[in-house]
Amino acid sequence: MTDYDVVVVGGGVIGVSVAYGLARSGQKTAVFDEGDIAFRAARGNFGLIWVQGKGAGCPEYAAWTRRSADSWKEFNRELKSLSGIDIGYHRPGGLDLCLSSKEMSARTRLISRLIDESDGQFQGTMLSQEVTAERLPGIGPSVLGASFSPMDGHVNPLLLLRALHTAFQVKGGELRIETVVDISYEKSIFEVTTTKGRTSAKKIVLAAGLGNQNLAPKVGLNVPVRPERGQILVTERLKPFLRYPTSLIRQTEEGSVLLGDSHEEVGFDDGTNPHVMANIAQRARSIFPHLEKARIVRAWGALRILAADGLPIYDQSSTCPGAFTASSHSGITLAAAHAQDFSKYVAEGALPSQLEALSERRFHVH
Ligand SMILES: Cc1cc2nc3c(=O)[nH]c(=O)nc-3n(C[C@H](O)[C@H](O)[C@H](O)COP(=O)(O)OP(=O)(O)OC[C@H]3O[C@@H](n4cnc5c(N)ncnc54)[C@H](O)[C@@H]3O)c2cc1C
Numbered sequence: 119m120t121d122y123d124v125v126v127v128g129g130g131v132i133g134v135s136v137a138y139g140l141a142r143s144g145q146k147t148a149v150f151d152e153g154d155i156a157f158r159a160a161r162g163n164f165g166l167i168w169v170q171g172k173g174a175g176c177p178e179y180a181a182w183t184r185r186s187a188d189s190w191k192e193f194n195r196e197l198k199s200l201s202g203i204d205i206g207y208h209r210p211g212g213l214d215l216c217l218s219s220k221e222m223s224a225r226t227r228l229i230s231r232l233i234d235e236s237d238g239q240f241q242g243t244m245l246s247q248e249v250t251a252e253r254l255p256g257i258g259p260s261v262l263g264a265s266f267s268p269m270d271g272h273v274n275p276l277l278l279l280r281a282l283h284t285a286f287q288v289k290g291g292e293l294r295i296e297t298v299v300d301i302s303y304e305k306s307i308f309e310v311t312t313t314k315g316r317t318s319a320k321k322i323v324l325a326a327g328l329g330n331q332n333l334a335p336k337v338g339l340n341v342p343v344r345p346e347r348g349q350i351l352v353t354e355r356l357k358p359f360l361r362y363p364t365s366l367i368r369q370t371e372e373g374s375v376l377l378g379d380s381h382e383e384v385g386f387d388d389g390t391n392p393h394v395m396a397n398i399a400q401r402a403r404s405i406f407p408h409l410e411k412a413r414i415v416r417a418w419g420a421l422r423i424l425a426a427d428g429l430p431i432y433d434q435s436s437t438c439p440g441a442f443t444a445s446s447h448s449g450i451t452l453a454a455a456h457a458q459d460f461s462k463y464v465a466e467g468a469l470p471s472q473l474e475a476l477s478e479r480r481f482h483v484h
Contacts, residue, residue: 122148124464125310125319127298127333130160131275131449132456133325134282139461141291148319149286150312152329153295159327160449162388162420164350164378165275165370166363167207167451170214170242170267174228177235178475179429183448184239186455187269193454194273201284205277206371212270213250213364215261215405225265242267256359260404264364272363274370275450282453298326301336303438308337323464324443327423328386338437340478343445345386345421348379349394351402353412360406367402375412377402388419422447426481432460432473440467 126137129151140147169187173180187209194207216222225244232240243266250264251257287293296312301322303309308322322337324330330341355373369375380394395417403410423445425431430446442464446452463469469477 120307120318120320122146122292122317122319124148124321124323125150125308125317126323126325127310128324128326128329129283129293130156130158130325130327131279131282131453132160132327132444132446133323134279134286135449135453135456136323136325136444136461136464137291138282138286138289139457140465141286141289142457143461143465145465146290147286148292148294148317150294150296150298150310152297156327159420159423159447160279161276162348162350162418163275163450164348164368164376165272165278165450166212166365166368167209167271167273168212168365168448169240169269169451170212170232170265171228171365172448172451174231174235176429176475178472180232180236180240181472182430182455182476183451184236184269185459186452187271189454189458190271193457197278197281197285200288201281203277203281203284205281206274207271208273209269209271210362211266211268212272213245213254213264213266213362215250215264215364215366217260217262217401217404219262222263229265240267241269253362254360254364256406256408258404258407266362270363272368273450278450278453282457298333301333303337303441306440308438308440321440321442321464321467324441325445327445328421330423330443330445334443337441338435339433339441339443341431341433341443341445342478342481343423343425343431345384346424346447347382347384347388347419347421349382349390349398349417349419350379351377351395351398351414352416353377353409354415356412359408367405374415375402375409377409386421388421390417390419430476431478432469432476433478434469442469
């Protein structure tokens with residue numbers, strides 16, 4: 119007898135997506151989370167459900183991303199009916215803006231590669247400067263064109279996290295604010311030691327973000343991820359002017375405009391830096407000159423969870439069967455796949471061969 123069928127370590131968007139799927143399928147599931155002291159990418163991200171640009175050279179990842187984005191409509195409907203929360207999900211398609219001819223040619227090559235590698239399953243196209251300006255009125259002359267994919271969308275990531283926590287608990291899941299300090303495995307049972315006591319489970323899912331790196335060896339896994347900081351600025355609420363999310367600027371349902379983002383190697387420092395913020399603001403102003411007058415009301419830094427090649431890491435342990443891990447820097451995009459598919463694999467006890475390309479074993483040099 120164990121306390122739970124599955125213990126999920128980490129109450130960020132990946133942990134709770136998987137845990138929600140498990141609870142929904144009748145597994146007795148607990149989520150352990152560090153609470154407010156944690157580094158949480160789930161609370162500091164841009165909210166894009168983004169397909170374009172992902173998975174060049176790794177068709178399995180591109181297909182996994184498309185699968186999740188295509189499942190989002192039903193996932194959103196389900197979350198709303200269980201939690202009563204409207205998470206602001208929209209899928210109007212999205213644009214990646216090009217600010218130089220070099221960016222335009224690189225983007226053109228990337229989009230055609232993604233179409234080729236997906237046998238046409240990826241839908242994306244390049245837009246000229248004129249067409250980009252028609253789709254995004256008010257855009258400045260520094261934008262030379264864009265790639266467009268109808269598969270992209272966006273959501274309010276904080277409401278998503280709240281809706282997932284609510285839906286998980288509605289389905290009988292238990293959320294426990296306790297830091298996991300140790301995990302042992304004996305006779306097919308995981309013994310989990312937390313700051314408040316001990317508990318046991320038949321299976322364990324490590325979804326602790328940057329914490330996965332330290333926890334994984336306890337169950338015979340290896341998760342080589344590092345932090346990469348991104349800073350985001352938010353303006354006061356403005357009249358709606360942006361019909362489509364872009365990878366650098368998006369307008370929320372409430373009217374605020376999110377300006378992103380940076381890529382900084384600063385270790386575990388999730389603070390902000392005036393120089394980086396000024397660059398983000400400057401770039402946003404050159405894309406939409408009218409933003410010059412908008413007031414910035416908030417800014418923050420958050421840490422991405424990145425593997426060396428930028429792809430997710432999914433694994434199951436061969437020495438401790440029943441232990442799984444999931445890490446990704448696209449936890450919003452992949453939330454539907456984590457809830458609907460990854461949770462099913464955990465419940466069944468094995469990851470499918472399609473996810474083999476995303477195992478940590480890809481880093482082993484033969
Ligand atoms: C600036 C920025 C912009 C981004 N934009 C996007 C975007 O537009 N679209 C997208 O798809 N993704 C985006 N991401 C990535 C996305 O935010 C992450 O992929 C996602 O949040 C990862 O979720 P997670 O649950 O793995 O990690 P986290 O959200 O970091 O959560 C990890 C959790 O694990 C818990 N934990 C850690 N150690 C322990 C322990 N020992 N015991 C118990 N609990 C523990 C912590 O309490 C924490 O809550 C962005 C990220 C950043 C930083």
